Amino acid sequence: MEPGERKRLSSASLEGDPREENKLKRGISQDLTSSPKLDRYKIARQLTEKAIKEKKIFSIYGHYPVIRATLRRKGWVEKKFHFLPKVIPNADDDSAGVPEHKCAEGKENQEEALEKTDDIHDVMSRLVKNEMPYFLWTIKRDVIDYHSLSCDQMLNHYGKTASFTTKIGLCVNMRSLPWYVQANxxxxxxxxxxxxTESEKQEFLDDFRRTVASSILKWVVSHQNYSRGKPSIKGEACEPGSGNKKASENAESKLTGLSGQLVDTACKVCQAYLGQLEHEGIDVSEDSTRGLTEDEWKDLTEQYYSLLHGEAFISNSRNHFSQCQALLNKITSVNPQTEIDGLRNIWIIKPAAKSRGRDIVCMNRVEEILELVAADHLSAKDNKWVVQKYIETPLLIYDTKFDIRQWFLVTDWNPLTIWFYKESYLRFSTQRFSLENLDSAIHLCNNSIQKHLKNDKDRSPLLPYYNMWTSTRFREYLQKRGRGAVWASVIYPAMKRAIANTMRVAQDHVEPRKNSFELYGADFILGRDFQPWLIEINSSPTMHASTPVTAQLCAQVQEDTIKVVVDRRVDRNCDIGNFELLCRQPAVDLSPFHGSDLCVEGVSVRRAKKQMPTISNVNFSSSLLDIQPLKVRCPLAMPNQPLGPPHSALQQDSKLKDAKIPSGHDLVGWGS
Structure with missing residues (x-):
């Protein structure tokens, strides 16, 4: 029996006659010692019969003691899995990689121990071995065939969630957001x-090169501010030398001087980029907008590398300060990621199908990034790498990077119903933050990585040794620094909007099975302006009590999840713990097919290459008069779309197109 289980068992007794309930309680707590065999079976049978009648049979596959204990306290009886499903490790399970024969040996020993134990719950489990479980909680959806479940069986997973729970799925589908809601x-x-794909590689290469150009402009502005004695942005300044102006000039004399033409070229690239954003080049041919040749790009990039690593400087950079500052202001006004870009052009490369931070690296040389991907000699189907712009200007706590794990619960996809958890927790790096070193130990806050490292001796002693804070502790930290209101006014509502928008895009891709639900863990990083940036969304988030923080919060969120998905089915006004309703979309009738099949009908018109002479007295045949309209497949276009059409035309139900997600606290009931 699990620790404390005998004390909690009384909560799992009958909810009928109080006298019978008290008798059962006495039978569990006292009579077991006098005649354990007789009374154990008698009490177990009565509890089991009541559970069968109320359809309170559950099954669990995985290490979820909190779920098991919570359901037992509510009168549920567990039906043990009598089969060994294919091993699917938890996304954050540290036991992954254990030899198969060791796992099998452990399971055999565990089953043998269960047979020998005299725990009353095992007796009850044997009594329901032929019953159907009405609540199933598993590590992964693929553990069972959810298509074979009856409509009244609850499952803690949905099908086809890869559109937002995988790195490649989230990467591709977020581009379609403006087609679903008015959000960027x-x-x-x-x-x-x-x-x-080659097209994606080219788009990344173009982005990397544009960021090179804007970073050169940032170098000029940062260098000039430094020369004037103004405080530069920490982590962005790459000035050669340090100290006073004279020391800086002496240092520059030992470096390679780069021509001001480098700045002119970078300004040209940025101006072309602004023109594209403002749709000035719609009717301009692709060749004319390409700008630089491959050799010119290579030369520009190499000079940028030497500038970045302190091997060179730009002569008379002050002459370009005003132009660079003006261009950066324009770029910032149209590109919300200008601030987080920094000037080092660091990107984070992730295997699309792996979790727990495995094989993730940070790099800032485009040729090395493409070489890394090309070195993986796999087919295009299997070789799925994702490259994402690294946030170079994160909010730091005591000079240390952190991220936020935020839970949310989806209980229906039609109507889309999302519950947001009020508590979250911060995960700190074991090392002090630095852009000079791209080691994953500094830049990845996953507990699965950090738990194997020792805390840096130079790190602030004000941070906990177990490298976690609750969000409540974080709010206290902000309060002491005079920013106590920023959590409720900026961070928390922005995370809610990000989740609501992301789920709206994913809605058409998920199998909306009724009576299913799923708890997800979203990871956010805060910028220096406290704006949260969504990094990824995890299915089956870890629930291990690895630290005092997770021991408290992970148990709490599991108990509260049961309140929402089990208790609320009986009492709509019951206690739901720290969950709050984020949004409930009005129900709509789904089309018989997945997604929409929109088309535009018309006759294609082509511009004549040269003016043709007038032709008179021509009798058109009837076949030409019966021209069939041309049908062009196209996705739904949204008005006032700021970013233009997304890269991939993702289907959506036309009946859902008018549902929009407002901002802030008005999310509840949106669309009504």
Whole structure:
């Protein structure tokens, strides 16, 4: 029996006659010692019969003691899995990689121990071995065939969630956000590319080169501010030398001087980029907008590298200060990611199908990034790499990077119903933050990575040794620094909007099975302006009590999840713990097919290459008069779309197109 289980067992007794309930309680707590065999079976049978009658049979696959204990307290009886499903490790399970024969040996020993134990719950489990479980909680959806479940069986997973729970799925589908809601994904999701196709590689290369150009402008502005004695942005300044102006000049004399033409070229690239954003080049041919040749790009990039690494400086950079500052202001006004870009052009490369931070690296040389991807000799189908712009200007706590794990619960996809958890927790890096070193130990806050590292001796002693804070502790930290209101006014509502918008895009791709639900864990990083940036969304988030923080919060969120999905089915006004309703979309009738099949009908018109002479007295045949209209497949276009059409035309139900997500606290009941 699990620790404390005998004390809690009384909560799992009958909810009928109080006298019978008290008798059962006495039978569990006292009579077991006098005649354990007789009374154990008698009490177990009565509890089991009541559970069967009320359809309170559950099954769990995975290490979820909190779920098991919570359901037992509510009168549920567990039906043990009598089969060994294919091993699907938890997304954050540290036991992954254990030899198969060791796992099998452990399971055999565990089953043997269960047979020998005299726990009353095992007796009850044997009594329901032929019953159907009405509540199933598993590590992964694929553990069971959810298509074979009856309509009244609850499951803690949905099908086809890869559109937002995988790195490649989130990367591709976020581009379609403006087609679903009036929101810009670049305002909360760092731009991302899947490097599994040549077109995506080219788009990434173009982006990297544009960022090179804007970074050169930032260098000029930062260098000039430094020379004037103004405080520069920490982590962005790349001035050669340090100290006073004279020391800086002495340092520059030892470096390679770069021509001001480098700045002119960078300004030209940025101006072309602004023109594209403002749709000035719609009717201009692609060749004329390409700008630089490959050799010119290579030369520009190499000079940028030497500038970035302190091997060179730009002569008379002060002459370009005003122009660079003006261009950067314009870029910032149209590109919300200008601030987080920094000037080092660092990108984070992730295997699209792996979790727990495995094989993730940070790099700032485009040729090395493409070489890394090309070195993986796999087919285009299997070789799925994702490259995402690294946030170079994160909010730091005591000079240390952190991220936020935020839970949310989806209980229906039609109507879309999302519950947001009021508590979250911060995960700190074990190392002090630095852009000079691109080691994953500094830049990845995953507990699965950080738990294997020792805290840096130079790190602030004000941070906990177990590297986690609750969001409540974070709010206290902000309050002491005079920013106590920023959590409720900026961080929390922005995370809610990001989740609501992301789920709206994913809605057409998920299998909306009724009586299913799923708890997800979203990871956010805060910028220096406290704006949260969504990094990824995890299915089956870890629930291990690895630290005092997770021991408290993970148990709490599991108990509260049961309140929402189980208790609320009986009492709509019951306690739901720390969950709050984020949004409930009005129900709509789904079309018989998945997604929409929109088309535009018309006759194609082509511009004549040269003016043709007038032709008179021509009798058109009847076949030409019966021209069939041309049907062109196209996705739904949204008015006032700021970013133009997305890269991939993702289907959506035309009946859902008018549902929009407002901002802030008005999310509840949106669309009504």
């Amino acid at each position: 994904p670049d305002s909360f999701f760092p731009r991302c590319y899947g490097l599994c």
